[in-house]
Amino acid sequence: MSETVPPGWQIADGHHLEKEYTFPNFAEGLAFVNRAAAIAEEMDHHPELTLTWGKVRVRIWTHTVNGLTQKDFQLADKIEMRL
Numbered sequence: 001m002s003e004t005v006p007p008g009w010q011i012a013d014g015h016h017l018e019k020e021y022t023f024p025n026f027a028e029g030l031a032f033v034n035r036a037a038a039i040a041e042e043m044d045h046h047p048e049l050t051l052t053w054g055k056v057r058v059r060i061w062t063h064t065v066n067g068l069t070q071k072d073f074q075l076a077d078k079i080e081m082r083l
Helices: 026-043 070-081
Strands: 010-012 015-022 048-052 055-060
Touching: 015 026, 015 070, 026 048, 048 070, 055 070
Parallel strands: none
Antiparallel strands: 010 015, 015 055, 048 055
């Protein structure tokens, strides 16, 4: 894949992008999830978001190809820009 991996993200298993964010409490993690969900809706490209106390894990891949496409990297970039 020739796309640039955004800072702090990694390609896991050659299949998807992932990153874990930490927050001082549940409410701030939830607010982040809501912001990420709004970006996903704008792009019509929906990540896996896992929310637990103080942490949010984001996993992105394109289901139709069961792997990574340019749109995955674009979504990760947009999530980073709107933290």
